[in-house]
Amino acid sequence: MQFWALVRDSFRESLDRKIFWVMLFVSLVVAGAMFCISFEPHEISVLFGTWVIKTDVLTVGDRLRKDFIALIVVDGIMDTMLGWVGVILSLIATAGFFPSLMRRGTVDVMLSKPIARWQLFLGKYFGSMAFVAVHATIFVVLTFLVCGIRWGVWLPGYLLSIPLIVILFSYLYCISVLVAIPTRSSVAAVLVTLGAWVCFAGIQVTDDQFASSPSWQQYRSAYAVSRVARWIVPKTSDITLKAKQWARAASSSDLIVQQDFDSDGSVDRAMKIERRRMAIPAVYTIGSSLVFETVVVLIAIRLFSRRDY
């Protein structure tokens, strides 16, 4: 009863914030924009024929056409709009939940109720997840339906991006909450979280570069450090890659990844990195990142529970 009351209250709080409606508007705009585009034989039509791009690359029924559309949805819409824009907006939208809970006059009443502080914390924490889950669901379902009904390409694996995006968000949100509790500042929470996200990506990129380098043994110590660091931090880039991998599973767009358009070493190395990352089991990617999140959340709960208000 108490837990659901907290989750429901978090959702009501998010409805009251303008950013909730901004995110909903963005979802509708993206789905609407997709709906205005169609892939016809020998042409791409924009705004119901207002602009027409002639092309012989795409032909109805051609597998290449479906793979091209899958690429747009997975790399363009899912990766960019959901994985980047959506997560950033969600972090901004939820950054204020804990500072507002901890305001003098608000927290006094909450703590005077027969609910343990850790329960109060988790109620608010999962309330934020519910907010993100709702938005992710709206966005993914809308774009999935448009892709299927309007473009004729159904990507059932794309629906798996909903839980993955929520998980990705949670890896970053735990840092936002950890910063928000001692600072009571939503701005500080957002800035530090975005900075941490950049660091996580940087660690993964560094590790990938070392792993794919033919001369990695010259940097054995640095490589070892990057390996350990990569295990510790949440694998935000890998989560996005897994979502793309599963979304493509219903199409044969892997063909695009495997084609060598030139024999330049940089393309080979990039594909080597991507294959290596795609081969990492999802259990490892998600599980080890959850360990990080669990530790951070436990620290945040302790900070929240031990302080005076």
Next chain:
Amino acid sequence: MVGVTEMTNWAVDLIDVRKTYGRSVHALRGVNIQVGAGEIFGLLGPNGAGKTTLVKIMMTVVRPTRAHGTILGRPIGHRGKLAVTGYLPESHRFPGYLSGGQLLEYYASLAKVPRELRRKRAPQLLDRVGLSRWSNTRIDKYSKGMLQRLGIAQALMNDPELVVLDEPTDGLDPVGRRDVRELLLELRSQGKTIFLNSHLLSELEMVCDRVTILVDGLVARQGTLRELTDHTVEYKIVFNGEVASVREKLVAMGIKLEPGVATITGHNLAQVNEAIDLLRGNGIVIESVSPHRFSLEDILVEAMGVDAKAGGDHSAMIQPASP
């Protein structure tokens, strides 16, 4: 550290409650307070005395440095007993996106009140505090007085045994303050224990059975209003006439003489009657005889004054009695 004492008949039994912030800020320096079940208890003191800190310790909002005692028979900090405790903090801030009815529902859920009872009590309490017309209105549209009434309603949603109110009449007009006083008396008649923290001394005088005066983190005075003011009783005899012939005798009795007024300190009716007889025997007309006691404000100032002499520094303003 919180310790467990023997079970007592006190609703609130605080023993040696201490709170130190950092290393040098001693907000509470060993407070001992007992509140009987079913009484209205007042906590007063100057700004910075530690009143709010003490209340927050009772409600587990602040952790004490050390505290022994019980609240409703359980150790201080026992979370289970919060289910039968109602609390309205000073400067409360309620979520503006909720309506009055939703707020009561929400806080009652957190207090583990079953759904059927929540739905029954919310409209009753809103009606009791005069907000039934605004139950579906967003709280951010409420006035300060309305918010205060709503706060009192939320403190009662779980039908508490102990009600802790920090400045309950803050922001209320005189009619509102009267309504709150009547509500408190009604709650007491139902057997509830009320713990009030207020700067409005006149309000406390009207409702409290017992009070504690906190000064600089310590209890300066504690008891019923009568016990606190007994030593301050004096009788004023207002008269009309020339007292030159009896002045020496009256002064020798220890009576203070001013033009038209003779003041006898202490609860000594024999001396009062002797003075009256003396005045009347010399043809002086007695206009009135009335007892006076210190008000709560006077007691508070006296307590602060005594503490100042002991080394405290109390330059804080005290809320004057309302008209």
